[in-house]
Amino acid sequence: MADLEVTVVSADEQIWAGRAQMVVARTLVGEIGLLAGHTPVLGILAPGEVRIHTSDGGRVTAKADDGFISLQNDVVTIAARSAELVR
């Protein structure tokens, strides 16, 4: 199955980049799960966490309040003024 190329950036640095099978985020209207092949999306994130299921079976959780998520051609960008990874 195709992968997503994911980057998580905050205003002053890139926080995480890698390949993922699925990205689950919470936008203002509800949760959204993104898989490869999804149509382009641009959503405003609601307070909460973004879960990234990486290609190697791991899981990365990022806190990205006050940001947005965009997907285009299987490239996902999660950008927030202050984003951080949650362990």
Next chain:
Amino acid sequence: MPAQVRAYRARIRSAQTTKKITRAMELISASRIAKAQQRVAASLPYARAVTRAVSAVATYTNVDHVLTREKENPRRAAIVVFTSDRGLAGAFNSNVLRKSEELAELLHSEGKEVVSYLVGRKAVGYYRFRRREYVREWVGGTDSPDVETAREIAEAVVAHFIQDTDEGGVDEIHIVFNRFVSMLTQTPEMLRLLPLEVVEGVEEPGERTALPLYEFEPDAADVLDALLPVYIESRIYSAMLESAASKHAATQRAMKAASDNADALIREYTRLANNARQQEITQQIAEIVGGADALAG
């Protein structure tokens, strides 16, 4: 004359101490440029993501937004000037201030009233000395700008922009800052921030990215509402970072020139001091020979 030699020696010492200071400042700013450049580079992914997102909304929808709407006859414009807190950076601050004056003149000639927002102590000092009014100042953090300050500035200017012109609001917002071109070149630049021209910086749609039709969550207008202030903030933040990097580069260059000048002075005064010493010795010999001749005669 021993007095003359002593005077030269004092000058040499003074040039040497000055050189120590300027050399230290040169080294300090050299190490800071690298850091400032790293911060510029680190902020790029975010700026790019924001720009791409904004242009996506603006390109694929026809949403009319208060921040992109051109006022019919703009009467008042605001300028945000980015200077540094400290001087000793060559023409860094005067360049950006001169540019802002040019812009103000241009705006005046278009019949607009100009109000100013100042970033950095040097701009504040410039305005205070001339007893000129300004709306708001931000000082103290120009060497290593933080996101919070950028956000404050963005919020302030956007609020001022949204205000009605009759109630003191502004119709246009410009920023003037030093762009870091290279270690040797920093050029003052001006940019109209609001109303936004989002076309700028649009990613060239390659073959792979041919016109994606975005789905917006919740909808295009809301997304634009949330994104535009973020975009402005990111523009202001990158202007601050560029300005900081430029400042360190300008300081480094100015201090290098100062150290070189000190070297030249030291060399010249050493020659003069040696000359004076030789002359003194020659004169003393002449006096002794003259005295011995007189006694012998």
